[in-house]
Amino acid sequence: MSDLLERLRERGWRMTSQRRVVAEVLDGDHVHLTADEVHALAARRLPEISRATVYNALGELVALGEVAEVSTDGRARRYDPNAHHPHHHLVCSGCGTIRDVHPAAEPLDDLPAEERFGFTVSTAEVTYRGLCPSCA
Amino acid sequence: MSDLLERLRERGWRMTSQRRVVAEVLDGDHVHLTADEVHALAARRLPEISRATVYNALGELVALGEVAEVSTDGRARRYDPNAHHPHHHLVCSGCGTIRDVHPAAEPLDDLPAEERFGFTVSTAEVTYRGLCPSCA
DNA sequence: TTCTTGACTTGGACTCCGTCCATCGTAGGA
DNA sequence: TCCTACGATGGACGGAGTCCAAGTCAAGAA
Numbered sequence: 001m002s003d004l005l006e007r008l009r010e011r012g013w014r015m016t017s018q019r020r021v022v023a024e025v026l027d028g029d030h031v032h033l034t035a036d037e038v039h040a041l042a043a044r045r046l047p048e049i050s051r052a053t054v055y056n057a058l059g060e061l062v063a064l065g066e067v068a069e070v071s072t073d074g075r076a077r078r079y080d081p082n083a084h085h086p087h088h089h090l091v092c093s094g095c096g097t098i099r100d101v102h103p104a105a106e107p108l109d110d111l112p113a114e115e116r117f118g119f120t121v122s123t124a125e126v127t128y129r130g131l132c133p134s135c136a
Numbered sequence: 137m138s139d140l141l142e143r144l145r146e147r148g149w150r151m152t153s154q155r156r157v158v159a160e161v162l163d164g165d166h167v168h169l170t171a172d173e174v175h176a177l178a179a180r181r182l183p184e185i186s187r188a189t190v191y192n193a194l195g196e197l198v199a200l201g202e203v204a205e206v207s208t209d210g211r212a213r214r215y216d217p218n219a220h221h222p223h224h225h226l227v228c229s230g231c232g233t234i235r236d237v238h239p240a241a242e243p244l245d246d247l248p249a250e251e252r253f254g255f256t257v258s259t260a261e262v263t264y265r266g267l268c269p270s271c272a
Numbered sequence: 273t274t275c276t277t278g279a280c281t282t283g284g285a286c287t288c289c290g291t292c293c294a295t296c297g298t299a300g301g302a
Numbered sequence: 303t304c305c306t307a308c309g310a311t312g313g314a315c316g317g318a319g320t321c322c323a324a325g326t327c328a329a330g331a332a
Contacts, residue, residue, distance in 0.1 A: 050311050071210035103246040110239040121266035130257035
């Protein structure tokens with residue numbers, strides 16, 4: 001899945017060292033990082049990178065559809081590089097851990113027309129909440 | 137539905153003028169208010185009420201299960217007095233309007249055991265996103 | 273009714289998350 | 303190689319929420 005950089009370049013995303021590092025951090029196996037965590041990891045390779053730049057890059061990756069924004073708790077938003085594989089989230093109410101899950105059904109199908117109030121409904125995100133084994 | 141106050145009293149919730157006003161604001165037909173909006177409405181009847189008190193009261197109502205916390209956008213949390221009627225939310229990506237919806241299926245049933253990672257899963261919230269008629 | 277006390281309220285300081293902006297730097301085309 | 307428009311910087315700023323010490327009061331006891 002390390003062709004993220006390639007895809008971005010093909011799409012005309014001007015490649016700077018800062019943007020490259022941010023994309024590489026997200027493209028690793030880390031999951032659901034906050035902007036601050038991305039900044040910390042990016043700064044290990046590029047110590048002068050600024051917070052504003054990280055926020056800019058993240059916002060653009062979200063706009064490009066390469067990264068999904070997740071806000072499960074009203075605190076810091078988290079960034080999910082798994083945007084090309086539709087999935088939902090299971091959140092531990094104790095420690096905040098997030099896991100990706102793949103339910104059997106597509107919830108969009110369960111919203112009858114008379115419940116749509118004329119909206120053009122395009123996505124449905126499900127957040128499952130509970131306690132993880134260590135918090136239970 | 138105006139027996140919220142009664143229920144709270146029965147459950148031993150110490151009733152102060154501030155708490156009463158907060159509960160009354162939520163018990164009205166207003167929906168999905170932010171803490172600041174609750175504070176503004178409460179202040180119309182009790183001008184001296186402080187923000188900290190509103191936050192405290194909201195937090196307790198949530199803990200008591202009388203009000204649900206909703207965070208659909210990573211901005212301000214919203215408070216939903218309709219906690220006794222299970223439902224989900226339809227959010228307009230344009231203007232942020234929120235509507236309550238009642239899908240046909242229960243998403244919790246769609247999460248197979250092997251996707252639960254040992255979690256004790258207790259709730260599932262669905263957020264449908266799209267454009268409302270005026271924003272489309 | 274009055275007293276008492278522990279729980280509640282207050283407001284200001286503080287933290288955290290995110291945005292804005294003027295200035296500087298540089299990627300990539302000519 | 304040179305130009306220039308686009309990106310990066312960092313510090314100021316704003317909104318949302320929390321914390322705390324001091325003052326106030328609801329409600330049970332007498």
